Amino acid sequence: MKTYHAEVTRDGKFWLIRVPEIGRSTQALRYKDVATMASELIEIMEDLRGDEYDLHLKVRLPDSVTDHQARAEVLREEAQRKQAEAAAEHRAAVQELLALGVSQREAGEVLGMSFQRVSQLAKSS
Missing domain, CATH: 3.30.2390.10 (TTHA1013-like)
Known part of the structure; x- marks a missing residue:
């Protein structure tokens, strides 16, 4: 063919x-x-x-367009790395509070997170 x-x-x-x-x-x-x-x-x-x-x-496509696309891809990958870092820091904060004897509900209130999110982070450690 x-x-x-x-x-x-x-x-x-x-x-x-x-x-x-x-x-x-x-x-x-x-x-x-x-x-x-x-x-x-x-x-x-x-x-x-x-x-x-x-x-x-x-x-x-024009070089300027492909340059923008390449830069956007670099920024997207960087954002994903930063998001993973932020999640790790949230997880660490939750774990430290829980280790101090703070309840998941209180940890959520103090950290400005929902109880469900604190529970997820506590389980993912």
Whole structure:
């Protein structure tokens, strides 16, 4: 089964779709229509049905957009690490209060947490 590659870029208000294997291009107004337009181009130009080939889309975004996406991913990973650290600190605070003989209900009131959250943290230690 032959594979076709659709190279997709933004060109003004359209998505430009180039299929190098057939040396042809088309366009779509909305991204959701890109795969359909690429498929129709291939099927018309190569006289194929949809089940006779594979289509792979390669979207090329401006460098500034990919830079923002990469930075967002770094920040998301950092936020996950920080969230795990915060949970560990909450757990430590709960454990220390419980070790001092404070009830789970009182620990929740003092720490500004629900009794259920204190109970969860106490069990996760």
